Amino acid sequence: MIKNYLKIAWRNLWKGRVFNLMNIVGLSVAVACCTLIFLTVFYEFSYDRFHEKLENIYQVYNISNRPEGVEKTSSMSIPFAPALKAEYPAVKHITRSANAGALVKYGNKEVEQGVHFVDEDFLKMFTFPLLQGNVNTVFSGLNNVVITKTAAKAIFGNEPALNKTVTLTIGNEEKPFVVSGVMKKLPSNSSLEFDMLVRFEHFPNYKTDVDRWDNRTHFVLVEFAENYDPKVFSHQMKPFVTKHYTQDLDLLKREGAKPDADGDLFKLGIVPFATNHFNIDLGGVEGNSVSKTYPISLIVIGCFILIIACINFINLSVARGFTRAREVGVRKTLGAGKWQLLLQFWTETILVCLGATIVGLLICVLVVDLFKAIFKSKISLSMLAEPVHLAGILILFLAVTAIAGFYPALMMVRYKTVAVLKGDVSAGKPGKLRNTLLVIQFTLSTLLIICTIITWQQINYLSEKPLGYNKTEVLSIPVSRGITGEKALQRMRNELRNNTNVLGVSGAYLNMGRGNDGSSRTSILGFTVNDREIRTNIQRVDYDYAKTLDIKLVEGREFDPNFPGDSTAIIINESMARQLGGKNLLGSFLPMYDQQPKAQIIGIVKNYNFKSLHEDIGSLTLTMDKGYTINYIFVKVKPASLIHAFDEIKESWHRQYPNTEFKGAWLNENTERQYLSERRLSGIFVSGAVLAIVISCVGLLAISIMMVLQRTKEIGIRKVLGANVAGIVLLLSRDFVKLVLLAAIISFPIAWWLMNKWLQGFAYRISIQWWVFVVSTILAIVLAFITISFQSIRAALANPVKSLRSE
Structure with missing residues (x-):
């Protein structure tokens, strides 16, 4: 039929x-x-689903009810995680999370690798199986390092990696580390991306900020005990906030901030790590989140x-x-x-x-x-x-x-x-x-x-809107891991000094847009002026920054090597000037850093879009503070010779650093990557x-x-x-x-x-x-x-x- x-x-x-x-x-x-x-x-929805304890892992964030509106940020201070674990019994495991680049040396070999700074609980929380080593002991030593199988192949070739000593250059500091564990290759649908894991104690500025609650630099991930109700977290954290965030609470009160429906000016919240891939409001743990x-x-x-x-x-x-x-x-x-x-x-x-x-x-x-x-x-x-x-x-x-x-x-x-x-x-x-x-x-x-x-x-x-700086004739060169930015900038200045196609060379802590290195970061500083909190984006720059990027000065001058005092001076944009009152600001001093000389305002630049066009132009302060490294070198070239100049700059870079990749890109390419x-x-x-x-x-x-x-x-x-x-x-x-x-x-x-x-x-x-x-x-x-x-x-x-x- x-x-x-x-x-x-x-x-x-x-x-x-x-x-x-x-x-x-x-x-x-x-x-x-x-x-x-x-x-x-x-x-897209499978991201991080391979973690066995995913349902009990959360990311912590701050909520500030400011006069101008609610502000959420996932950046936490260095003492926060240890204090939370010690004072909150519901916390089973906790880890701080931050990324950096490092130059790894083994014998005659030098390899660039991505380093993830974590605490001892990290591998107890997340399911990254070890091929060699024990989860409970891999971080028993302060200078232990856990590497992925891919990193082991890149560094040691076919040699066994376990218990080998390598030298890591993190920032400007070289340190020896012992390989205590080798893990499987990371799944492609992992929000956490890294080549190596080291203890958080090696995070830059750890020693200076170990007791500072006002400097927030990293993410915190926490695993709660089973059957924990996450809805009670914010309420139970009120005594913790009162104890450790008195400075934030006092500033909010002085600014006239109004409490929320629960009567809080400042509180802590948590968001499931399972949603991290789509958590664009907080940026995701790795900053690679996407919108739903x-x-x-x-x-x-x-x-x-x-x-x-x-x-x-x-x-x-x-x-x-x-x-x-x-x-x-x-x-x-x-x-x-x-x-x-x-x-x-x-x-x-x-x-x-x-x-x-x-x-x-x-x-x-x-x-x-x-x-x-x-x-x-x-x-x-x-x-x-x-x-x-x-x-x-x-x-x-x-x-x-x-x-x-x-x-x-x-x-x-x-x-x-x-x-x-x-x-x-x-x-x-x-x-x-x-x-x-x-x-x-x-x-x-x-x-x-x-x-x-x-x-x-x-x-x-978005592509055609003027951004307030030259994006078509300026090349952005990321400084490779393990290379000192200040030295690289000076070498490139000397190398390109006699190049007739080059019109200017400078450097900065932050890039414009998103470069070929794939990174994008923000640095915000808060300080008090006349009992009122001032918040500003911070950009470390070098000499000729405004000239190289064609950023217009409204008042004052740019940083000048003939003025030794400029090392502690600052230049602000028009939005920052309005926040400070807007009148007679040149020559005035701001208490930007504790236990440091006040910073003198020597110039005011016209507002420019230093972030994507998703956001309005915020307050910005340009500084030469060496506490921020030079991560990018900017080179301005003649408009008639862009292609030829690019090749010459690339050759100059390889003459100085023959073993490192050149990742230079024009700023208009960087800005388009933001979209x-x-x-x-x-x-x-x-x-x-x-x-x-x-x-x-x-x-x-x-x-x-x-x-x-x-x-x-x-x-x-x-x-x-x-x-x-x-x-x-x-x-x-x-x-x-x-x-x-x-x-x-x-x-x-x-x-x-x-x-x-x-x-x-x-x-x-x-x-x-x-x-x-x-x-x-x-x-x-x-x-x-x-x-x-x-x-x-x-x-x-x-x-x-x-x-x-x-x-």
């Missing part, structure tokens, strides 16, 4: 092969797209494409149902039951969906590399072999089969035998269904077109819009073919009565154009709400223009009209004698 169903199904599919091929094309593209999208989403907007957008667009493909299937199946009405009537006359007919039609649906799924998976194989490049995805097709993903594909297959095949099959089964044998098949309800589904299709398609245009506008605006998530989102919308329109048009083309076949005699009669080609094309197209116009109007408020909410995440943003909706509508209508016109023109040009000869 099953063999008979399959045989008949195959004959029917072959008979309607043109329409079934269109169905398979649309569904296969949708299956391929959804498979890649859902694998990416699964991967990204995977959610992928899910939504994947569903859109799948819905559009299913709508195509339903519309085509319903349209073809009229041509098979007599077949159904004959089958019923010969005794076929409802379930037999339903099973027959559903068998055809299963074969089409199975073919589409197979073709879709083949498309995945062909385009996976391109997909990974566009969306910066780390998926691999080997993930499809995992049981959970195989189950997902099966569910997707069954869902499409059920959604796309049930209604058309049910509709055909319900045909009345006598009516269909007389040729009387009502098309009213299916026509309404077809129109409704077409409206849904083009609503989704137009919505994606609008989102694509608006995201492109915003990204273009990778926006570009990724734009890529999602563009790809989704193109696929949605293509699939919708394929379905519309198939429906127009079917419609013309059903109205062949009507068209022939109209031509005999004098109708011209344009009139017939308009007759066949206008109803569809009306539906597309209605779909566009429905999409307008949805698109405006979604994109307006997205734009709120930028301090500098475009306004949504009315013409975006008009252009999107015209584009959708034109594409739909062109699609329909192919078959309409062909029908209008056909010889009416052929269509009427049977009458």
Whole structure:
């Protein structure tokens, strides 16, 4: 019996092969797209899931209810973690977490590695299995180091690593370390990324800040006892805050801050480490967090494409149902039951969906590399072999089969035998269904077109907006790990002094944007002036910084080597000046550091966007304080010789440091890297819009073919009565154009709400223009009209004698 169903199904599919091929094309593209999208989403949500104790691990953060609003920060002070563990019994394990680079020396070999500063509890909290060493003893010695298998290979080659002594240069200090453990290669979906683990006691400035509660430099992660209720943490921390944060509380009171609903001016909170990958508000432990907007957008667009493909299937199946009405009537006359007919039609649906799924998976194989490049995805097709993903594909297959095949099959089964044998098949309800589904299709398609245009506008605006400094002619060179920044800067100054293409050389603690080294950091300092707390971003710079970056001075002067006192002087921006009162600030002194001379203001620079355009320009202080290292060298070159100058600077760097990689990049490249998530989102919308329109048009083309076949005699009669080609094309197209116009109007408020909410995440943003909706509508209508016109023109040009000869 099953063999008979399959045989008949195959004959029917072959008979309607043109329409079934269109169905398979649309569904296969949708299956391929959804498979890649859902694998990416699964991967994004799989971050850190391999940690066995994940549900009990949290990140601690501060909440300050300042007069200007609530401020959250995850940076903690060095004494915080030991004090919390000693005073709070619910803490089972705790670790501080901070990153730095180090130059590792072993014998004659020098290797750059990423160092993670942690406490003894780190490997007891997180599941990073050791290949060699014991979790309980690897940090028993202060100078022990645990390395990954990858780092062991890079440093020791094929030699055994355990108990070997290496020299680590962290900052400007060299220290010997003993390898006490080797761990497996880190999973790619780990938020924590490092090559080596060392005790937190080696963190720069640890000794000077070991008792300071006002200097916050790192993250703190805590594992609570089982069955702990995290909701009580903030309340139970009130005595701890009162004891250790008196300075913060006093400052907030003096500033006139108002307590929150719980009566707190300052409190501690916790956020699950399981959400770290999406924790953009606190920056994530490694600063590599992404917005949930990204995977959610992928899910939504994947569903859109799948819905559009299913709508195509339903519309085509319903349209073809009229041509098979007599077949159904004959089958019923010969005794076929409802379930037999339903099973027959559903068998055809299963074969089409199975073919589409197979073709879709083949498309995945062909385009996976391109997909990974566009969306910066780390998926691999080997993930499809995992049981959970195989189950997902099966569910997707069954869902499409059920959604796309049930209604058309049910509709055909319900045909009345006598009516269909007389040729009387009502098309009213299916026509309404077809129109409704077409409206849904083009609503989704137009919505994606609008989102694509608006995201492109915003990204273009971010790229072209003046930032207040020269970003096109300045090269940023990250100082490699283990190299002293001040020495590297002086060497490059001497090396490039006689280079006619170089107009200026300077250095800084912080980069502009995100460089090729992938790092991005912020340094904020708070101090008290006249019983009022002043908070400012700190940027350590060197001589000629403003000149090299073309930053404009409003008042005063830049740092000058002829003025020895400039080593403790500062330059502030206009926002900082406003915070200080804004008048007669040159020459005044600020108590920025405890137990140090006050800093004199020698200049005020015009505001410039030293952070991304997601944020307003905040207070900024430029200093030459040697407590901050030079991490980046800036070189300004002549605009007419950018490429040649880049090559010369690269050669100069390698002459000074032949064994280190040159990671220089132009500042405009750095600033654009700040908007990778926006570009990724734009890529999602563009790809989704193109696929949605293509699939919708394929379905519309198939429906127009079917419609013309059903109205062949009507068209022939109209031509005999004098109708011209344009009139017939308009007759066949206008109803569809009306539906597309209605779909566009429905999409307008949805698109405006979604994109307006997205734009709120930028301090500098475009306004949504009315013409975006008009252009999107015209584009959708034109594409739909062109699609329909192919078959309409062909029908209008056909010889009416052929269509009427049977009458």
